[in-house]
Amino acid sequence: MxxxxxxxxxxxxxxxxxxxxxxxxxxxxxxxxxxxxxxxxxxxxxxxxxxxxxxxxxxxxxxxxxxxxxxxxxxxxxxxxxxxxxxxxxxxxxxxxxxxxxQWEAGPADRWTMVRSWDEAVIHLTPESKRVFLAVGRQELAPFAGLKDIWFLLRFAESTAPQPRPAHFTLIADRGPFTLDGERALLREHAIDTLVCRNSGGTAARAKLTAAAELGLPVLMLRRPxxxxxxxxxxxxxxxxxxxxxxxxxx
Ligand SMILES: NC(=O)c1ccc[n+]([C@@H]2O[C@H](COP(=O)([O-])OP(=O)(O)OC[C@H]3O[C@@H](n4cnc5c(N)ncnc54)[C@H](OP(=O)(O)O)[C@@H]3O)[C@@H](O)[C@H]2O)c1
CATH class of the missing domain: 3.40.50.720 (NAD(P)-binding Rossmann-like Domain)
Structure with a gap:
């Protein structure tokens, strides 16, 4: 052929x-x-x-x-x-x-809650979630836009402000791969208490999960479509x- x-x-x-x-x-x-x-x-x-x-x-x-x-x-x-x-x-x-x-699989140190949609993730955000690393796509922010009591850390490849977007956020422009040292420092620097992300798999974005597990942080993990x-x-x-x-x- x-x-x-x-x-x-x-x-x-x-x-x-x-x-x-x-x-x-x-x-x-x-x-x-x-x-x-x-x-x-x-x-x-x-x-x-x-x-x-x-x-x-x-x-x-x-x-x-x-x-x-x-x-x-x-x-x-x-x-x-x-x-x-x-x-x-x-x-x-x-x-x-x-x-x-x-896909990524949860290990014994991981505190993951699997969700099927971002609406479900919003329901699972606890009152203790005040500073959330929202590691989601830039088109996926709408369900989080109405959460006025939470500050979000966003990270996209490009720095253009997303629309719609959360009321309170900081946007970092950066592309993977991300290192464990870098992710640990990022979570600490921003006093992150919850991680929200998709089960993207691969190595380039895995480090944030290892860092979250080390710090004992809960993770809301979106299942793949x-x-x-x-x-x-x-x-x-x-x-x-x-x-x-x-x-x-x-x-
Ligand atoms: N979704 C994410 O989180 C994400 C993350 C990283 C990279 N990407 C990449 O970004 C692209 C768009 O993502 P999406 O979530 O919008 O995809 P999608 O929902 O699967 O696709 C939406 C539409 O975008 C066009 N399209 C998607 N991928 C294409 C490709 N590789 N070449 C040509 N046209 C394509 C198609 O338009 P027509 O119907 O007009 O053909 C498709 O119907 C994908 O190629 C994906 O690999 C996505």
Whole structure:
């Protein structure tokens, strides 16, 4: 089989896969981003930016670019793109793989409460939660905007003020990976009493959980949204092997 690999990106794993594939001959690789970040980290090779226009737009794109296989390596909390891709690939008979970094698991020192939504997290915030590290996406702040008695620490890749936003907050512009020393210092410096975050998995954002466990802090942890059925791997190397297996005839 010859043709093109489409990587639906926006994660470190997606960029790692693009880097691995860029060094290999015999196939074209296109790395796709939604375009939410103004200054994204882009891998070498061909990239495209912006939505496809739903399932039909994606089907058109896949046909125009003669895509042979798709790797959905979008973020674990990007809830729509993977479903659109699964639908478009099913309609065109294209193989699709999910590249999903493994979830974090709670250890004995962790004080996690699992929640299914941010509304549920708000319900679980106790009266003792006064200084909360809200490690959530910038589009996810609305449920916390009405909590006037809590001060929030926010951390995003870019410093633009989010909207809607909490009444009382400090915004830090920083990108991972974050170190354990750095996260411990951050939690102490801001006297954080509660951590709210998503089960993103991976190593780049894990340190804040270790620091929270060390300080005995409660964590409200958002479960991942459901994903389409289908083959799934946990690393860029495994995804690369899957892609190669679909191009075996080309060698
Ligand atoms: N959600 C997060 O917390 C988070 C964190 C880090 C990185 N990201 C990355 O940011 C992007 C957007 O996140 P989201 O939560 O808005 O995703 P989403 O809910 O799954 O997708 C919303 C829409 O954005 C477009 N889109 C998403 N990913 C795309 C991609 N890789 N290439 C082209 N179009 C894409 C699609 O538009 P059309 O329907 O028009 O095709 C999709 O329907 C994703 O690529 C994700 O990997 C997300």
């Amino acid at each position: 010859t043709g093109t690999v489409l990587i639906l990106g926006g994660t470190a794993e997606a960029a790692a896969l693009a880097r691995i594939m860029a060094d290999e001959r015999g196939r074209k690789v296109i790395y796709s981003l939604a375009g939410r970040t103004v200054t994204p980290r882009l891998p070498h090779g061909e990239t495209r930016t912006g939505g496809f226009g739903g399932v039909d737009g994606l089907k058109d794109y896949l046909q125009r670019q003669t895509v042979s296989v798709v790797v959905d390596a979008t973020h674990p909390f990007a809830s729509r793109m993977g479903w659109n891709a699964a639908q478009a690939c099913a309609a065109l008979g294209l193989p699709i793989l999910r590249l999903d970094r493994p 459901p994903r389409p059925e289908g083959p799934s791997v946990g690393s860029a190397e495994e995804a690369a092997a899957w892609v190669r297996s679909h191009f075996i005839d080309a060698h």
